[in-house]
Amino acid sequence: VADTTLTRELTQNPLKKIWVPSSTNGLPERYISQRKVCMTNCPTLIVTVGLPARGKTYISKKLTRYLNWIDVPTKEFNVGQYRRECVKIYKSFEFFRPDNEEGLKIRKQCALAALNDVRQFLTDEGGQVAVFDATNTTRERRETILRFAEQNGFKVFFVESVCEDPDVIAENIVQVKLGCPDYTHCNTEDAVADFMKRIKCYENSYQPLDEELDRDLSFIKIIDVGRRYLVNRVQDHIQSRIVYYLMNIHITPRSIYLCRHGESDLNIKGRIGGDSGLSARGKEFAKALGQFIQSQNIRDLKVWTSQMKRTIQTAEALGVPYEQWKALNEIDAGVCEELMYEEIQQKYPLEFALRDQDKYRYRYPKGESYEDLVQRLEPVIMELERQENVLVICHQAVMRCLLAYFLDKTAEELPYLKCALHTVLKLTPMAYGCKVESVCLNVDAVNTHRDRPSNVDVSRLPEEALLTVPDHH
Amino acid sequence: MIIYKIPLSSHKFQYISGKFQIWNISKIPQTKFPENFRKSSRPQFTNCPTMIVMVGLPARGKTYISKKLTRYLNWIGVPTQVFNLGQYRREVLQTYKNYEFFRPDNEEAMKIRRAYASNALKDIASYFTKEQGQVAVLDATNTTRERRGVIINFAKEKGYKVFFIESVCDDPEIIEANTMQVKLSSPDYENYDKEEALVDFLKRIDCYKMSYVPLDEEKDRHLSFIKIFNVGSRYLVNRVQDHIQSRIVYYLMNIHVTPRSIYLSRHGESELNLLGRIGGDTGLSSQGQKYAKALAEFIRGQSIKDLKVWTSHMKRTIQTAEALGVPYEQWKALNEIDAGVCEEMTYEEIQATHPEEFALRDQDKYRYRYPKGESYEDLVHRLEPVIMELERQENVLVICHQAVMRCLLAYFLDKSEDDLPYLKCPLHTVLKLTPLAYGCKVESFYLNIQAVNTHRDRPTDMSICFHLRLSRSANTKVGSKSLRPHVFFFLLKTFNVMI
Numbered sequence: 027v028a029d030t031t032l033t034r035e036l037t038q039n040p041l042k043k044i045w046v047p048s049s050t051n052g053l054p055e056r057y058i059s060q061r062k063v064c065m066t067n068c069p070t071l072i073v074t075v076g077l078p079a080r081g082k083t084y085i086s087k088k089l090t091r092y093l094n095w096i097d098v099p100t101k102e103f104n105v106g107q108y109r110r111e112c113v114k115i116y117k118s119f120e121f122f123r124p125d126n127e128e129g130l131k132i133r134k135q136c137a138l139a140a141l142n143d144v145r146q147f148l149t150d151e152g153g154q155v156a157v158f159d160a161t162n163t164t165r166e167r168r169e170t171i172l173r174f175a176e177q178n179g180f181k182v183f184f185v186e187s188v189c190e191d192p193d194v195i196a197e198n199i200v201q202v203k204l205g206c207p208d209y210t211h212c213n214t215e216d217a218v219a220d221f222m223k224r225i226k227c228y229e230n231s232y233q234p235l236d237e238e239l240d241r242d243l244s245f246i247k248i249i250d251v252g253r254r255y256l257v258n259r260v261q262d263h264i265q266s267r268i269v270y271y272l273m274n275i276h277i278t279p280r281s282i283y284l285c286r287h288g289e290s291d292l293n294i295k296g297r298i299g300g301d302s303g304l305s306a307r308g309k310e311f312a313k314a315l316g317q318f319i320q321s322q323n324i325r326d327l328k329v330w331t332s333q334m335k336r337t338i339q340t341a342e343a344l345g346v347p348y349e350q351w352k353a354l355n356e357i358d359a360g361v362c363e364e365l366m367y368e369e370i371q372q373k374y375p376l377e378f379a380l381r382d383q384d385k386y387r388y389r390y391p392k393g394e395s396y397e398d399l400v401q402r403l404e405p406v407i408m409e410l411e412r413q414e415n416v417l418v419i420c421h422q423a424v425m426r427c428l429l430a431y432f433l434d435k436t437a438e439e440l441p442y443l444k445c446a447l448h449t450v451l452k453l454t455p456m457a458y459g460c461k462v463e464s465v466c467l468n469v470d471a472v473n474t475h476r477d478r479p480s481n482v483d484v485s486r487l488p489e490e491a492l493l494t495v496p497d498h499h
Numbered sequence: 500m501i502i503y504k505i506p507l508s509s510h511k512f513q514y515i516s517g518k519f520q521i522w523n524i525s526k527i528p529q530t531k532f533p534e535n536f537r538k539s540s541r542p543q544f545t546n547c548p549t550m551i552v553m554v555g556l557p558a559r560g561k562t563y564i565s566k567k568l569t570r571y572l573n574w575i576g577v578p579t580q581v582f583n584l585g586q587y588r589r590e591v592l593q594t595y596k597n598y599e600f601f602r603p604d605n606e607e608a609m610k611i612r613r614a615y616a617s618n619a620l621k622d623i624a625s626y627f628t629k630e631q632g633q634v635a636v637l638d639a640t641n642t643t644r645e646r647r648g649v650i651i652n653f654a655k656e657k658g659y660k661v662f663f664i665e666s667v668c669d670d671p672e673i674i675e676a677n678t679m680q681v682k683l684s685s686p687d688y689e690n691y692d693k694e695e696a697l698v699d700f701l702k703r704i705d706c707y708k709m710s711y712v713p714l715d716e717e718k719d720r721h722l723s724f725i726k727i728f729n730v731g732s733r734y735l736v737n738r739v740q741d742h743i744q745s746r747i748v749y750y751l752m753n754i755h756v757t758p759r760s761i762y763l764s765r766h767g768e769s770e771l772n773l774l775g776r777i778g779g780d781t782g783l784s785s786q787g788q789k790y791a792k793a794l795a796e797f798i799r800g801q802s803i804k805d806l807k808v809w810t811s812h813m814k815r816t817i818q819t820a821e822a823l824g825v826p827y828e829q830w831k832a833l834n835e836i837d838a839g840v841c842e843e844m845t846y847e848e849i850q851a852t853h854p855e856e857f858a859l860r861d862q863d864k865y866r867y868r869y870p871k872g873e874s875y876e877d878l879v880h881r882l883e884p885v886i887m888e889l890e891r892q893e894n895v896l897v898i899c900h901q902a903v904m905r906c907l908l909a910y911f912l913d914k915s916e917d918d919l920p921y922l923k924c925p926l927h928t929v930l931k932l933t934p935l936a937y938g939c940k941v942e943s944f945y946l947n948i949q950a951v952n953t954h955r956d957r958p959t960d961m962s963i964c965f966h967l968r969l970s971r972s973a974n975t976k977v978g979s980k981s982l983r984p985h986v987f988f989f990l991l992k993t994f995n996v997m998i
Contacts, residue, residue: 036782036814036821044829045817237733254716255736260752263891270749273739352877363871392842398831412742 041380042397043389069148070264071175072157073168075186077232078225079198081251082187085272086159087458089185092271095431096404097397098264099153103144105160108136116208119223124231137167141174148180155264156180163232165239172243183265184245185272186235194251195225202457252276271408277455280414281324282432284425285450287336288312289471292364293447296472296498299356299363304339307469311448312343314467318450319344319417328416330354330406337419348419353406356421360393367476367495371488378491382482385441396441399427407431422474425451432460442478447471472498548627549743550654551636552647554665556711557704558677560730561666564751565638566937568664571750574910575883576876577743578632582623584639585685587615595687598699601706616646620653627659634743642711644718651722662744663724664751665714670729674704681936730756750887756934759893760803761911763904764929766815767791768950771843772926775951778835778842783818786950790927791822793946797929798823798896807895809833809885816898827898832885835900839872846955861958864920875920878906886910901953904930911939921957926950 036045072089074082086102093100112132113121121129137160147153162168168184175182189195199221203209209217235245237256246269247256255273260266288308292300304312319327329346331337332354341348362370362377371378374391381388389395394402403424410416410428418428422445430440432453445451448471452463473496481490551568553561565581572579589595591611600608619637626632641647647663654661668674678700682688688696714724716735725748726735734752739745767787771779783791798806808825810816811833820827841849841856850857853870860867868874873881882903889895889907897907901924909919911932924930927950931942 036817038814044812045814047821241733253738254720255734257734257736257752259732263888266749266753266891269752270745273736273748274745352880401831409742412745 040376041384041388042395043391069153069180070155071144071148071171071180071182072155072268073162073171073182073184074157074159075162075168075184075235075245076188077163077228078161078221079195079203080187080189081198081277082161082185083159083202084198084277084458085185085187085248086157088275089268089271090155090157091431091434092407093155093268094434094436095400095407096267097400097437098155100155100157101147101153102157102159103140103147105133105137105140105158108140109133110207112136119220119227122224122227124227137170141171145174145178149178161228163228165233181261181265182244183261183268184235184243185268186245186247188234188247188249189251191250205457246272248272271411274408274411276412278414279455280416282410282415282453283319283324283417283450284428284445284453285315285417285419286421286425286445286447287331287334287340287419288315288469289447290336293472293474294499296366296368296496297364298367299359301334301336303335307448307471308336308340309343311467311469311471312340314448314469315340315450316344318465318467324415324417326415328413329419330416331419332356332421332424334421337421340419351406353402354418354420354424357396357399357423358390358393360390362390362393366498368492371491375488375491376484379482379484379486382478382491385478386437396423396427397437399423403427403431433462434459444475447474472496547658547660548632549634549660549662550623550650551634551747552641552650552661552663553636553638554641554647554663554714554724555667556640556642556707557700558674558682559666559668560677560756561640561664562638562681563677563756563937564664564666564727565636567754568747568750569634569636570910570913571886572634572747573913573915574879574886575746576879577634578630579634579636580626580632581636581638582619582626584616584619584637585687587619588612589686591615598702598706601703603706603710616649620650624657627657640707642707644712660740660744661723662740662747663714663722664747665724665726667713667726667728668730673730684936725751727751750890753887753890755891757893758934759895761889761894761932762798762801762803762896762929763907763924763932764794764819764896764898765900765904765924765926766813766819766898767794767948768926769815772951772953775845775847776843777846778838780813780815782814786927786948787815787819788822790946790948790950791819793927793948794819794929795823797944797946801931803894803896805894807892808898809895810898811835811900811903813900816900819898830885832881833897833899833903836875836878836902837869837872839869841869841872864957865916875902875906876916878902882906882910912941913938923954925952925954 035048037048038045072086074086076082083104083106086104090100090102109132110116112135120126122133123129140158140160144156144158148156158171162171162184172182199218203221204214204217209220212220235243235247235258237258241258244259244261244265245256246258249255252273252275255269257269260269288304288311290300290308291302291305292298293308294305327346329341329344329348331341331348331350333350333352334355337354338348338350359365362374365373367378377391381390386396389398406418407428410418418425420428423441425445426440426443429435429443429445429451435443446466448467448469450465450467452465454461454463475496477494479486479490479493551565553565555561562583562585565583569579569581588611591614592600599605602608616639619639623635623637626635637650641650641663651661653659678697682700683693683696688699691699714722714726716737720737723738723740723744724735725737728734731752731754734748736748739748767783767790769779769787770781770784771777772787773784806825808820808823808827810820810827810829812829812831813834816833817827817829838844841853844852846857856870860869865875868877885897886907889897897904899907902920904924905919905922908914908922908924908930914922925945927946927948929944929946931944933940933942
């Protein structure tokens with residue numbers, strides 16, 4: 027007779043299909059944890075260091091976007107913004123002069139206000155990483171931050187950007203400083219001149235992180251936009267991931283093209299998943315895609331597909347070498363593979379409803395969730411960061427995940443992003459974000475986008491569930 | 500006797516030059532693409548062979564890093580080999596007298612050293628061109644700019660990329676520990692007693708110290724390298740050129756030398772195990788539950804400091820962990836291999852319903868992918884983040900599954916792709932892995948709870964026209980003579996090898 031008293035009963039969470047012990051024993055919730063990126067209970071404070079126009083805000087925003095995408099709640103706190111709220115109108119660089127007592131007072135206040143918000147985010151709002159974006163160029167300022175972190179039980183990781191290449195600095199200024207609120211009422215020349223003087227104000231008191239003096243701190247020094255890195259005392263997993271990410275990003279101009287495979291036979295029938303080939307219209311799209319790519323005259327274009335027939339057939343029409351990634355395969359719908367939405371409603375009405383309730387976290391029985399997809403796609407994103415011009419031919423759910431990374435979409439928005447068949451999205455990094463150009467290649471296709479219906483309750487009627495199902499044959 | 504033929508019209512996969520290609524449309528001439536056009540589940544890292552060149556005084560961990568890195572790269576599918584100059588020296592000299600050989604004023608010795616160093620380079624070239632190697636690790640001190648210059652020129656001539664790994668350490672404790680662990684037991688010091696060996700070795704280090712020119716931030720700014728300070732407290736990384744170098748840097752930054760142990764175990768016997776069915780997501784059988792209890796006792800008995808416990812997302816590993824009464828983390832990446840359409844079948848049923856699949860799997864178990872499922876190769880790719888995190892961690896118990904455990908074990912014990920799918924990972928047995936010197940000590944603990952045997956050996960005879968009857972008892976107990984499974988084969992001639 028099996029002795030069942032020693033092992034707690036397990037139940038499977040209906041949404042995520044995770045096995046958890048049923049409450050009883052009194053062991054706390056935290057007892058069982060899913061592998062998350064940030065397994066530590068200790069929040070991390072990332073502190074940027076560097077003169078103006080060294081890419082600190084660029085790095086802060088990009089890193090924040092990446093961490094949020096891999097499910098580490100992160101927020102950036104830009105001290106410049108706090109300053110703008112405090113000092114409504116920016117007059118000139120004089121505000122930053124080291125002998126400007128008034129200016130120094132205000133700047134210190136802004137820094138402290140930002141730190142206060144950091145504390146709130148990390149302690150009360152469930153944040154795990156806060157990025158404190160400011161120059162932090164003096165040892166004294168960094169000491170203040172270290173004391174603050176120690177008091178609150180936060181780990182600190184410094185990210186310093188050191189750059190002396192005048193071309194890079196000039197380009198930075200043109201791309202992001204001239205358009206910033208400080209200089210809206212300035213002409214370009216005056217703005218540049220003022221900004222250069224602003225940099226000068228910091229230069230004299232700048233104490234870069236030092237191998238010896240700061241050997242007990244955890245930091246990465248990025249030199250000349252990634253030519254060289256000095257990494258000191260990485261403490262834990264999340265810092266290791268951050269270092270890896272920072273060492274893989276670059277700022278060389280390039281474009282990423284995202285599109286789905288051409289319309290497939292299963293698409294026409296309104297069935298999800300499977301591994302079918304292209305329909306006649308899908309083949310037309312593949313040809314049109316080939317022509318489009320040629321017309322774009324892209325330098326050294328890499329083409330990636332999944333390992334499913336429909337993306338490969340699409341790539342074949344391009345007549346160029348391509349690489350197949352298993353990681354780009356469409357989301358696995360498990361028992362619902364190759365079913366129509368009507369059939370899913372009929373066979374698994376509960377599953378169908380749960381999916382509508384939390385489409386990001388919902389895992390198909392014996393299948394995957396969007397959350398799983400994101401984890402699966404992380405190496406793809408890492409390699410996309412390393413690469414330059416790339417065309418990714420993938421699938422609806424996969425494209426939504428990739429797009430959410432580039433356009434900083436939340437987990438709620440991600441599963442409902444519109445990624446139509448026969449449309450190419452051209453993403454070009456620009457300033458702090460990404461420019462998106464949508465090119466519809468004018469070949470008809472079915473619509474495969476299902477909006478969230480208004481009634482997601484388990485008790486809803488089939489008609490209510492199927493209200494938003496797109497037309498099909 | 501039944502002969503099965505693979506239907507020629509089968510377009511699900513094609514057998515091309517010894518590897519399973521998926522959806523490779525034969526229309527495109529192979530010559531258009533690089534030689535290793537997508538042979539695995541992920542893209543190729545580089546078309547250009549890479550030389551990794553170690554730099555550093557003796558006893559700085561160069562060989563440790565070389566071997567570990569090579570093991571990792573081979574595991575993730577990048578053919579890599581170490582070329583250790585010490586070994587070349589031992590082959591040329593046969594016996595080691597003393598440190599005098601390494602004196603910088605020893606002209607005779609210098610000539611010999613340059614000669615075998617040059618042989619090593621020739622062997623590297625041969626490894627790249629004749630053996631399809633992708634990465635060669637040159638494990639030597641390479642402490643002078645002149646020597647590094649020779650290597651760089653060699654690589655330039657041949658079109659190889661070069662990445663330097665320098666280990667800098669001035670902590671006398673670490674150096675002594677290294678020396679005790681690996682130097683004193685080296686063939687060089689077979690006939691020395693411990694104290695004499697230590698003295699000689701320290702003099703050897705001194706020979707190098709005088710002419711040591713470390714990689715320099717400024718002077719060597721055009722080279723690609725990583726400088727590791729004091730076993731990883733600090734790194735200087737310069738000019739990472741490509742994906743493989745980026746992965747190497749990431750790996751090096753995650754490994755450590757703190758003593759620890761990794762415990763690998765499967766879940767307790769499951770209900771499907773009892774029925775001889777593969778995959779699925781069932782709970783533990785009564786024997787399995789007994790094992791979970793025994794595992795808990797065993798773990799308590801080991802008195803492990805700060806043990807982390809990891810499981811998969813499948814019920815049977817979680818139930819096993821529950822019995823331990825300690826916190827555990829669930830990793831989806833640790834889930835058992837997905838057998839696709841064959842999930843929850845017995846081997847007999849697979850044989851009956853998918854005979855060609857069954858045979859194909861036996862022919863290349865590592866690369867074979869179940870229809871709508873995974874291959875061992877896919878598993879390795881999926882497990883890479885687990886390995887990376889295992890490297891970062893200290894004491895960990897991983898409760899997983901047969902195929903998964905085989906992949907993890909193959910990483911730690913440096914097993915080839917051929918051996919990996921046949922590693923023995925029986926139920927109710929814990930493997931304790933402890934890093935030691937350049938490798939890993941393995942202790943196997945069978946916890947004395949009976950369980951079925953789920954191991955299918957490599958079929959003995961792969962020749963054409965060899966037919967045997969399938970017979971495998973689902974209730975074979977561990978310890979009894981396990982019945983060799985037999986499989987159907989079919990005429991290889993019916994395979995149409997498409998190029």
